[in-house]
Amino acid sequence: xxxxxxxxxxxxxxxxxxxxQRYNFRNYALIxxxxxxxxxxxxxxxxxxxxxxxxxxxxxxxxxxxxxxKTGKQKKIALNNKAIHALSLYLPARRGDFIFANNRKDAAPxxxxxxxxxxxxxxxxxxxxxxxxxxxxxxxxxxxAWRSGVLPVMLMDIYNHSSFEITRRYLGIAQDDRDKVYLxxxxx
Numbered sequence: 001x002x003x004x005x006x007x008x009x010x011x012x013x014x015x016x017x018x019x020x021q022r023y024n025f026r027n028y029a030l031i032x033x034x035x036x037x038x039x040x041x042x043x044x045x046x047x048x049x050x051x052x053x054x055x056x057x058x059x060x061x062x063x064x065x066x067x068x069x070k071t072g073k074q075k076k077i078a079l080n081n082k083a084i085h086a087l088s089l090y091l092p093a094r095r096g097d098f099i100f101a102n103n104r105k106d107a108a109p110x111x112x113x114x115x116x117x118x119x120x121x122x123x124x125x126x127x128x129x130x131x132x133x134x135x136x137x138x139x140x141x142x143x144x145a146w147r148s149g150v151l152p153v154m155l156m157d158i159y160n161h162s163s164f165e166i167t168r169r170y171l172g173i174a175q176d177d178r179d180k181v182y183l184x185x186x187x188x
Contacts, residue, residue, distance in 0.1 A: 004130030005139035005172040006035075011128050012140060016086075018122035025090035027118045030100055032086035034137030037077050038158060041134040042069045045109040047099045052079060052087055060084045071160050142170045147177075 006012045012035070019027035034044050043066050049055075051064050066075045079087075087099070096107040102114070110118075116134050123132035130136075142155050156167045 002131065002169075003133045003135040003139060005143035005170075006128065006130070006132060006136055007140075007143055007172060007174075008129070009144070011126060012144075014126040015119075015122045015128060015132075018125050019118070020089075025086070025093060026100060027122075029086040029090045030115060030118060031122070031137065033083045033099075034134075035140050036080050036083040037064070038138050038141035039066065039077070040068070040070060040138060041112055041115055044137075045098075045100050045112065045115060048097045049091075049094055049099055050097070052099065053091065060087065068160065073160055075160070139170050139172060142167070143172050146171050146173075 006015060016028055016031040016035075019025075019031065030044070033039075033047075034041070037044070039047075046069070047064070047066075051061070051066075053060050060079060062079060064077050064079060066077060067073070068075055090099075095101040095103070098107070098109040100109050100115070102108055102110045112134065119132060119134055119136065122128075138159075142159065145155060145158075146152065152164060152167055152171070155161075155171070156164060159167060159170065161167045161170075
């Protein structure tokens with residue numbers, strides 16, 4: 001089954017808020033940074049604190065550089081205020097080099113399965129609609145960017161997609177989105 005973007009902004013806030021209310025800043029940051037950067041979960045989990053934070057000047061970087069695991073392409077991603085805020089809440093409790101570190105002593109990131117559990121637990125708790133999993137974070141970025149007027153060609157570039165068809169599926173365009181276009185066009 002394919003994952004869905006989180007189309008409802010209230011549900012999106014509730015998903016991240018589920019972990020924030022429990023003072024689990026790692027899990028909160030996972031969801032917020034995942035949505036804000038549109039990274040695949042494999043790339044998100046490999047992020048290290050030095051990728052986002054300068055420990056000498058005690059400031060967050062404005063951009064992160066990522067070499068995508070799937071494509072091998074380098075990508076420069078701006079960190080927005082929401083991502084920086086989520087990371088700043090978690091920074092004092094960091095464990096080791098990886099941002100999304102596991103709770104064991106081996107200084108490794110959490111597994112993809114654990115990331116899935118984190119997202120699934122929150123999705124079930126808030127009764128989110130659709131099939132919500134790790135890839136939903138990446139798809140959610142695209143859906144809301146598209147809804148705010150970002151051109152699909154820009155999203156193709158951000159996602160490194162080779163065709164518009166792939167990007168179109170990511171956006172999770174549904175009938176209610178089409179209806180808004182038809183009903184909003186006052187041409188005559």
